[in-house]
Amino acid sequence: MRKIALTFVAACMYYSGLVALARWWTRRQSSCLIVLNYHRALGGDLRRQFLYLRRHYRVMHVEAALEELYARRKNGRRSYDRRTPLVLTFDDGYRDNYTHAFALARELQIPFTIYLVPGYIESGRTFWWLEGERLVKHAQVKEVTLDDRCYHLQDPQEKAALAQLIDGRVRYAQTVDERETFLAMVSEKLAVSAELSEDEMLALPVTWEQVHEMETSGWVSFGAHTMHHPILAYLKDAAEMREELESCSAALAEQLGHPVRTFAYPIGQLQHISDEVLDAVRQAGYDWAFTTRYGFNRRKGSSYLLNRVEVDTDQHWLVVAAEAAGLWGFFSRLRWLPFVRKYLTNSGQK
């Protein structure tokens, strides 16, 4: 229901001309770069979204777009294409980025960038944030005791609570080793088989062979997203933080045959990016780093706190159009106005 309502609002914005007006307004301003952030490529109409974006924006590879944004002065050659530059990023490197997004990129001739986590590639493991739900779903025992609490797995509420406990423990782990040891222990306690379902296979990371094929095509470029995707600010040891950043850079350079210059913070909200994290990213040799803070990028902004606009393949293309035009952020910020908040609170209680 909420999805239909959002699509309806987005359709009103689009067909009233508001989206076109916002695009025109952004285009008039010099040095603006829009970066969209996807994760999965499956489960929606990515094709329709790409077609819209290709028509209305100058879709570029990330490094070329950032070089253009931060160029000190414009050289004499001005592009005849006055559309606002836009970059498509996919975080984590899910396999459906290869099976679905890459096929579209080739067909529609549209570039995008994947932020890879080399430690997961060809490990046979799904990403840690999928593990809580997966382990509980495939548990072969009727009950389990964790942190002094017994969970009865026939009760859906206790199952959900257990999945939440697992997720919290791995999310806030202070070392990657602690996280992996905990997951192995829970997996054993729940007697979960290592075999993955077909859906879970699609949530595995891309393989190196797929990375090479995408790189060779020229339509896909890559950036770094740490070696094992910890939330960097939670790591207790500064040396481990540096290792996560440096070994990721080294692994990608070895596989791709050239250094990667951009980095995306895992779970990149600003509260997870401390001064120590910023320094470590700089020292690891990256030139630019992306957060998940909402917004467009301007030349005067920090090159280590770049903004992105979160989108999802699951959204209607009209919603993506409103997001890329900057309208969605504007309207969603209205919820902080007292009377809008009151209305939302009341309608939420119904």
Ligand SMILES: [Zn+2]
């Ligand atoms: Zn990520």
